[in-house]
Amino acid sequence: MSHEISEHDVIVIGAGGAGLRAAIAAAELSPKLSIAVVSKVYPMRSHTVSAEGGAAAVTREYDNLDAHARDTIFGADFLADQDAVEAFVAEAPHELIQLEHWGCPWSRDADGRISVRSFGGMSVKRTLFAADKTGFHMLHALFQTSLKYDHIVRYDECFVTSLLVEDGRARGITNVNLYTGEVMVLAANAIVLCTGGGGRVFPFTTNAAIKTGDGMALAYRAGVPLKDMEFVQYHPTGLPGTGILITEASRSEGGWLKNKDGHRYLQDYGLGPPTDTPTQRKMELGPRDILSRCHMQEYQKGHTFEGPHGHYVHLDLRHLGQELIDRKLPFVRELVRNYVGIDPVYEPIPVRPVVHYMMGGVHTDMDGKTPLEGLYAAGETACVSINGANRLGSNSLTECLVFGARAGRNAAEYASGMGTPTSNPLAALARDEQHRLDSQFFKKEGGSERIAAIRTEMQHAMEEGAGIYRDASSMGATCEKLRELRERFSRIRLEDSSEVFNTERISALELDFMLDVADTIANGALLRKESRGSHTRTDFPSRDDENFLKHTLAYRTDEGPRLDYAPVKITRWQPEERKY
Amino acid sequence: MSERTITLDVTRYRPHQEAVPTVQSYAIPFPDDWVVLDALNHIKDQVDGSLSYRWSCRMGVCGSCGMMVNGEPKLSCAVFLRDYFPRAIRVEPLSNFPVIRDLVIDMSGFLDKLKSVKPWIIREQEKPLSEGEYLQSPRELDAYQHFSQCINCMLCYAACPVFGLDSGFVGPAAIALGYRYNLDSRDHGTAERREVLGDHEGIWQCTFVGECSVVCPKHVDPAAAIQRVKVDTAKDWILSLVMPWGQR
The missing domain is CATH 1.10.1060.10 (Alpha-helical ferredoxin)
Incomplete structure (x- = not known):
């Protein structure tokens, strides 16, 4: 069977914040370039839509770039590359103003300037916001703006199954068109991965169903290392049961975390003293990794509530009053009313830590380039790294813009220098991929394993071994379990043989990717024998700069990930103890 | 949490298999905090992997999961089974659109x-x-x-x-x-x-x-x-x- 091959200059995979920003940057470089945007969902369904609190950048006279860089590096527990952080903070204001010019409805001060709010781990108010729907508004502004470029060609609801690599260069992709079930081939000189994170490898996450680490697995299978995958951020305030995010902005606006005795327990963990109005970097405005650990310690001390979905504490907004809640946190009120059945104006919100963000991802440099020629990555999919061992809230939306633009521009520049993409060598690669898809998925017969069963067992193994607290024996058991699940995955049963909008196939392909991603997280965690940022080991409770001030790089082999390490770039901020 | 059982009558349509849409009924045991989408996910994961529908954020902001629920257009992630119990729930693709498959419309x-x-x-x-x-x-x-x-x-x-x-x-x-x-x-x-x-x-x-x-x-x-x-x-x-x- 031969495939029709569509040729473009640049292919962007994923149409969330990073992907759309990359596509627009590429489109603005030259009207002659053809930019394909391939996404498994319509762009406005991308998970950027769920981001709530805001986007950080230095826009006020009292603030400065060094302060933003220092906060970010300190929050990252010194695992961030400082040259990348410096570039990030320098370009952040420009990118957020650009989004303002593109129509994003930022919240405003009385004088008409874009408002800023506090955020965890940030030393001053520097987080721009659009009420508590910042990601939603950013995504729709980017998507709607992208519509004016006729040379951005969208492939909506197309699931990418592989990168086609020829002569050491990324040359194209294969994808399944959900409408027809057909495998399509796209060729290009440059490819940008912007598929977001993979929180769905865990059972309890703020992440949408589509967050299955696709781009990470695509790169990994193409021989590109994944960096620092063991660093998984738990957000301290998700709703029990659903995992729906209650934004950190509810604490920056003055919300309090209280245990079952009504005590603001964070003061017992060195984050005090408690103040009535929020103090930067203190108490409820501490960083997410530390707040999530405090919750677990309260649980171990028996200070948490127990509900049908496990332990929880209270996030109390009542003292903020209805007017402020409706103006600054309307989505929080809507979510809590709908999904908990209480009104946060009158009752405290039950919350618990929930998997939220992957600091790790596809290994890139500051330009978004991966080690594979022609392949770029940006956003949560990528690891530049500016987030190190723990990301500060409100840096990720900005990261999507800054590094989405960088990756898109660089990919477009590279593509324009390469002449017309040749599709000849891709035909054979595409046939191989079609054969793999047919034999393992589309025409697979027999099998006994349910997709959902393997997925659920994987998720629980990840929570057991790679949760907030980790140790060698639980992580080892998780690695072992993942090997068993990989083997069982070869015997999955597919019940749906239809070609049209076959979401069971997509679930199977996603699970295939997630098993790879989970493997890199668990193995990376097992070999990092220290505690740093979000990675907390009970058997190695201290940070160990002598042996582990370095990035983990996981390379795919048939026997599982092979781990290597790379140095962290230090420019002006020498590692010191991280204390708030 | 106590569990009750509710019936979902779901429109099925696979263009290469059926000339016209049919209705398939599923009896779903559910806890009090389940939305219609949870019931569909339960069917997909545990009962019938061939049911197709769109969903993603499950928090009412991505806009994927619109369906007709008892004849009214709703986000299936935002309507609770308990509010329909003990009557059966009819789940259909959004009205006025061509249907691609099951609950998936052409938008x-x-x-x-x-x-x-x-x-x-x-x-x-x-x-x-x-x-x-x-x-x-x-x-x-x-x-x-x-x-x-x-x-x-x-x-x-x-x-x-x-x-x-x-x-x-x-x-x-x-x-x-x-x-x-x-x-x-x-x-x-x-x-x-x-x-x-x-x-x-x-x-x-x-x-x-x-x-x-x-x-x-x-x-x-x-x-x-x-x-x-x-x-x-x-x-x-x-x-x-x-x-x-x-x-x-």
């Missing part, structure tokens, strides 16, 4: 309509980024903010009697989004949008019924946008009669 036409209303900032002159943001007062933000809350979930199209008769109608969500930019103090594109927003006979067939606004899960009130476009278009028409030389 590609909306994407074209969205583009047609030019939902981006149009400026007579761009200010360089180095000069900073366009100032916008909270009052100016308020003027368009609620029209910017649309999640493109398509519930308003499923409720719209005009769209039901004429699929060429630009429709509530796209008109509201185009109008949102007209109201934005940073925008100068009203004239460019006039033709597509006001020209189609659809808006004149739209009555004050406002079904679109009733079903909108984000209180965007697209009916208000349509009525205001009508007024603006009529005003423009009258002005063009009075001052034919002065109108763009």
Whole structure:
């Protein structure tokens, strides 16, 4: 069977914040370039839509770039590359103003300037916001703006199954068109991965169903290392049961975390003293990794509530009053009313830590380039790294813009220098991929394993071994379990043989990717024998700069990930103890 | 948490297998906090892997999971099974759209309509980024903010009697989004949008019924946008009669 091959200059995979920003940057470089945007969902369904609190950048006279860089590096527990952080903070204001010019409805001060709010781990108010729907508004502004470029060609609801690599260069992709079930081939000189994170490898996450680490697995299978995958951020305030995010902005606006005795327990963990109005970097405005650990310690001390979905504490907004809640946190009120059945104006919100963000991802440099020629990555999919061992809230939306633009521009520049993409060598690669898809998925017969069963067992193994607290024996058991699940995955049963909008196939392909991603997280965690940022080991409770001030790089082999390490770039901020 | 069992009557349609849609019934044991989407996920994961539908964020903001629930357009992640129990729940694809498969509708036409209303900032002159943001007062933000809350979930199209008769109608969500930019103090594109927003006979067939606004899960009130476009278009028409030389 031969495939029709569509040729473009640049292919962007994923149409969330990073992907759309990359596509627009590429489109603005030259009207002659053809930019394909391939996404498994319509762009406005991308998970950027769920981001709530805001986007950080230095826009006020009292603030400065060094302060933003220092906060970010300190929050990252010194695992961030400082040259990348410096570039990030320098370009952040420009990118957020650009989004303002593109129509994003930022919240405003009385004088008409874009408002800023506090955020965890940030030393001053520097987080721009659009009420508590910042990601939603950013995504729709980017998507709607992208519509004016006729040379951005969208492939909506197309699931990418592989990168086609020829002569050491990324040359194209294969994808399944959900409408027809057909495998399509796209060729290009440059490819940008912007598929977001993979929180769905865990059972309890703020992440949408589509967050299955696709781009990470695509790169990994193409021989590109994944960096620092063991660093998984738990957000301290998700709703029990659903995992729906209650934004950190509810604490920056003055919300309090209280245990079952009504005590603001964070003061017992060195984050005090408690103040009535929020103090930067203190108490409820501490960083997410530390707040999530405090919750677990309260649980171990028996200070948490127990509900049908496990332990929880209270996030109390009542003292903020209805007017402020409706103006600054309307989505929080809507979510809590709908999904908990209480009104946060009158009752405290039950919350618990929930998997939220992957600091790790596809290994890139500051330009978004991966080690594979022609392949770029940006956003949560990528690891530049500016987030190190723990990301500060409100840096990720900005990261999507800054590094989405960088990756898109660089990919477009590279593509324009390469002449017309040749599709000849891709035909054979595409046939191989079609054969793999047919034999393992589309025409697979027999099998006994349910997709959902393997997925659920994987998720629980990840929570057991790679949760907030980790140790060698639980992580080892998780690695072992993942090997068993990989083997069982070869015997999955597919019940749906239809070609049209076959979401069971997509679930199977996603699970295939997630098993790879989970493997890199668990193995990376097992070999990092220290505690740093979000990675907390009970058997190695201290940070160990002598042996582990370095990035983990996981390379795919048939026997599982092979781990290597790379140095962290230090420019002006020498590692010191991280204390708030 | 106590569990009860509810019946879901779900529309099935696989174009290569069935000539017309059929209904399949599933008995679903459910805890008190399950939404309709949880029941569909339970079916997909545990009972019948061939059921197809769209979903993603499960928190009412991505706009993927719109369906007819007992005849009303709803986000299936935002309606609770307990509110329908003990009666059975009928789950169908959104009305007024072609059906691709099971609960999946073809909404590609909306994407074209969205583009047609030019939902981006149009400026007579761009200010360089180095000069900073366009100032916008909270009052100016308020003027368009609620029209910017649309999640493109398509519930308003499923409720719209005009769209039901004429699929060429630009429709509530796209008109509201185009109008949102007209109201934005940073925008100068009203004239460019006039033709597509006001020209189609659809808006004149739209009555004050406002079904679109009733079903909108984000209180965007697209009916208000349509009525205001009508007024603006009529005003423009009258002005063009009075001052034919002065109108763009």
